[in-house]
Amino acid sequence: MRVALAAALTLLGSLANAQDTPRATHPTGGLPKELDVDAARDGAARLLGFLVTSQNENGSWGNGVLDGPIELGYSIETYYAWNLAANALALMALMESEPTENHTQALRRGIEWFTSTRIAKRGSDWDSDYMWPALYGTVAMVRALDHEVAKDAKLRAAIERRGKEFVAQLVKNQSPLGGWAYYDNRPYTRRATWATSFCTAAVLPALQRAHEIDWPVDTAVVARAQRYVERCRLPNGAYEYDLRPIPRVGGGEEINHVKGSLGRIQVCQWALHELGSTTVGADDIREGLERFFEHHKFLDVARMRPIPHEAYYANAGYFYFFGHYYASKAIQRLPQDEREAWHRRLRPHVIKAIRANGSTSDFLASEYTIVAGTAFAAMTLLNGISATD
Numbered sequence: 001m002r003v004a005l006a007a008a009l010t011l012l013g014s015l016a017n018a019q020d021t022p023r024a025t026h027p028t029g030g031l032p033k034e035l036d037v038d039a040a041r042d043g044a045a046r047l048l049g050f051l052v053t054s055q056n057e058n059g060s061w062g063n064g065v066l067d068g069p070i071e072l073g074y075s076i077e078t079y080y081a082w083n084l085a086a087n088a089l090a091l092m093a094l095m096e097s098e099p100t101e102n103h104t105q106a107l108r109r110g111i112e113w114f115t116s117t118r119i120a121k122r123g124s125d126w127d128s129d130y131m132w133p134a135l136y137g138t139v140a141m142v143r144a145l146d147h148e149v150a151k152d153a154k155l156r157a158a159i160e161r162r163g164k165e166f167v168a169q170l171v172k173n174q175s176p177l178g179g180w181a182y183y184d185n186r187p188y189t190r191r192a193t194w195a196t197s198f199c200t201a202a203v204l205p206a207l208q209r210a211h212e213i214d215w216p217v218d219t220a221v222v223a224r225a226q227r228y229v230e231r232c233r234l235p236n237g238a239y240e241y242d243l244r245p246i247p248r249v250g251g252g253e254e255i256n257h258v259k260g261s262l263g264r265i266q267v268c269q270w271a272l273h274e275l276g277s278t279t280v281g282a283d284d285i286r287e288g289l290e291r292f293f294e295h296h297k298f299l300d301v302a303r304m305r306p307i308p309h310e311a312y313y314a315n316a317g318y319f320y321f322f323g324h325y326y327a328s329k330a331i332q333r334l335p336q337d338e339r340e341a342w343h344r345r346l347r348p349h350v351i352k353a354i355r356a357n358g359s360t361s362d363f364l365a366s367e368y369t370i371v372a373g374t375a376f377a378a379m380t381l382l383n384g385i386s387a388t389d
Helices: 002-020 037-053 076-096 101-114 131-145 153-173 197-212 219-231 262-274 282-294 297-302 319-331 336-351 367-386
Strands: none
Touching: 037 076, 037 101, 037 336, 037 367, 076 101, 076 131, 076 367, 101 131, 101 153, 131 153, 131 197, 153 197, 197 219, 197 262, 219 262, 262 282, 262 297, 262 319, 282 319, 297 319, 319 336, 319 367, 336 367
């Protein structure tokens, strides 16, 4: 029923959002195939400028309500959860930026709101999108502890309290196989049984760090999560969307072919390499990045499509900036003298999607997607800048 409703409203939603969701008409958007660090600085400044100027008076970004007909069918709580996760990403982007007065002020206000607003709850039996803010809230709060703002004792205490709350949510909801995701399968249970490779990988290094600073997560939780991601790796170089006894790999445009796994490959390889897994080495990262650029057109085609997984190889629009961000993180795991060459190839695919007002998105025109997309894009470019510093 949810799928049918979304399909019925696709045209309405697309027309309503058409002016706000420009798409690249060419795989490189008319830009050179490579861009230098100055282009990255300019692009990051525009993206961060949007985040600073679009911040709400209370320190948050966006809103936690339904703001487009195509997203009907979810619980009311889910809209709040999506926006809370987007706020975590905005905080992460500001933490990675140059500590100007505007950036620091926006970051402090954002953390104050993020650590005082309520945490999200499960929306319904099948809908556990409240895992998104638990995942990225954990990443953001772990990162915040190492930022200058955490020198403020009151703010540090709030960061630790909220971070521990998110970690507790993750521990309580780790699937039997060891991962996390945002929906559940029948029969619906308190601890969701479904998990995905990319959700699990995205939080894995932060969970390890949370354990090291004595937040409530033991080594067994981290080990199960790492093993889940490792088991998702396929002989073809892709990572399964979700771990299954019989992987969904066959003829046709399967999501677990490399062309459908372009974003997942990057986050999984980055996370496993950072944790010291013996399953991923520098050559694996290089191969994954080469495939990312070789088959990038499948991400281009998917960006801004309003129906999830409707593009070739079941790519979804929201894979775009997620995949580029973790490609930049994967690049940072390579020797320093290699990094800039990779970032030069990555930058045009981000910069071409920045709008005149400094924002961007890869899926719909809802406020949470704009905040999240803008934050992901900014961090992607910032990683490339740090590679040359």
